[in-house]
Amino acid sequence: MWPEQELDAGDYFPRQATGAVPDGGRAEARRAARRKKTKPRSSSPRSGGRSKGSSPSAGRPDTFRRLLPQALVVAFLAGGTSAFVANDKAVRLSVDGESRTLHTFADDVGELLEDEGVDFGTHDIVAPTASTALASGDEIAVRYGRPVKLTLDGQRREVWTTARTVDGALRQLGVRAEGAYLSASRSKRIERDGLDLDVRTERTVTIMADGRERTIRTNAATVREAVAESGITLNGQDTTSVAPGSFPRDGQTVTVMRISGRKEVREEPIPFDVQRTDDPSLFAGTEVVERQGHQGTRRVTYALRTVNGVKQKPRRVRSEVVREPQTQIVKVGTKQLPNSVSGADGLNWGSLAHCESGGRPNAVDASGTYGGLYQFDTRTWQGLGGSGRPQDAPAEEQTFRAKKLYVQRGASPWPHCGGRL
The missing domain is CATH 1.10.530.10 (Lysozyme)
Structure with missing residues (x-):
């Protein structure tokens, strides 16, 4: 019997080098992106032109005051855009072998999979783990588990695998497929709802028959098939030392039993009963047979077998009464x-x-x-x-x-x- 086997996350898709996550995170970047530019304050009519008699340097403070807020807004937006760009990560996501490159603001693997609508369960593999922080250039892999109802050498068990083909599942489960019988081709795809798979590995079986010993390599499903593969034919009542329909085990020795038999009918007597009754007219100690008893007859059919030349004990297969026995009646004297x-x-x-x-x-x-x-x-x-x-x-x-x-x-x-x- 085998435990449920799954791939370890560390066996696939090694973690890429992770860069530092910029301060502020995704939320700060998005707030910066949404922030609108601040409108400049309107100029009064009086400040629309230079007054007569005024000097050129007299209007400079007002101009500086108008341009300063605009410069601050531009600087702020530039900083927010930098934060936004810094939180945008380009990653590669592989879901059950299908890969694509995407951009994300997710902080970790779990958040990315949630954003992409990728569900996973206890039998699935996520590499790296869902709690791993994301960085641009990372590769994330999701492998779905698939149930396999596996019958291996006559033993049935349900196991889980993340392999997408029969061949991959056999390698994950450590099943030796060389020379084995497979109910499905090794290239067959395993769908998400699973697969029924019968595997019979190659075994060594020794067949003893007619004074000879034959050792074969077989993946037969029954002892009867293994005997036939060895070139031995079972005739009539011939059988094997183990049930012909049982599964042949590795290293097992099977003896073929040549059986010849016939049926024999015998008539056997059925003893009669004796019924004794007291008779006061007879002296004590006197017994008189009032009615003579008669034996009955039973016809019995026996099966006579010879196994590999040795006679076996007859086996009763049928019995019928031909004549019923007659009870003998005896009078027993009681008179003194x-x-x-x-x-x-x-x-x-x-x-x-x-x-x-x-x-x-x-x-x-x-x-x-x-x-x-x-x-x-x-x-x-x-x-x-x-x-x-x-x-x-x-x-x-x-x-x-x-x-x-x-x-x-x-x-x-x-x-x-x-x-x-």
Whole structure:
């Protein structure tokens, strides 16, 4: 960023040697110029001629008295004219490059400019300063300031200049124009209302692409333009390590990323929820699936990219549900199990269970017909008041229903292991 820059008054139009200002100043000279000559006193009839008998020397005092006032007036006017001429100054005035020579009675530069109707502000230059006394032969210069909305290498700022052309403004602002891009020609005149000016100086940028390094000098406005100037073409999804539309900085290194990609569609499962509800008709610890849950399906589209030969993590770009999942409903028993079954409590149920299923409550035979500790078939299990499958019931309920079966049928349901009871 740059401060507002203006020319220093001392850099232009050096002050001429100043003569002394005559005493009395402009006002005294003008009063002298306006003063009228005093009329001579009228002669009386008696003094119109010499009296008879009088001597020539007798009329001399009257003649002297008449001529003395006239001589004084002439002397006074001569002195006033000298003062008037002494206060008239010949100076040279240059306003924004247009010069003219003029005569003035002004005492100082400010008074001269006011008399000539030349206004100036804080951004303008007056040399010498407005308070400087004037002398004949002086040169006075006025340079008007002009606003310039300058965008220099991507940075925008309003500055002021007294230069009348783009070239002069660039030199005043210290902007290196050699090899630079200018939105206006260097000879373009800057009017009083200012100018918008875009300047991009020449910079060194290094481009890395396809295993090669290229260093160029450029005044490009974007990284994309600089890459193109280096002879590199961006194809398809190719991009750069910095935003292609960003401004390339001096000394910057830009890497070109060659991108190849495709889209892949995958179907992914959507897990179903499980809803559990209490059921007082089932013994505590028993869970019965009333409705089986089903997974849903989601179709997902992924973007697969390879950057400079390296595979990137797939990026999800779209997803849609093909089939909604179905919630599984499970009944949870809350009924308390009875403490015992008369006629079967004293038997060795652990030994029987070990013989039938190896003591595993969820055991199922190879045919899938029998399950649980005591290898019930589903029909027998449900006939004893059980719900669902025996292998899904807790061990305590399986033992309880085995005891009920024993009371009804003895050890016959377990022909191979019943003897262990």
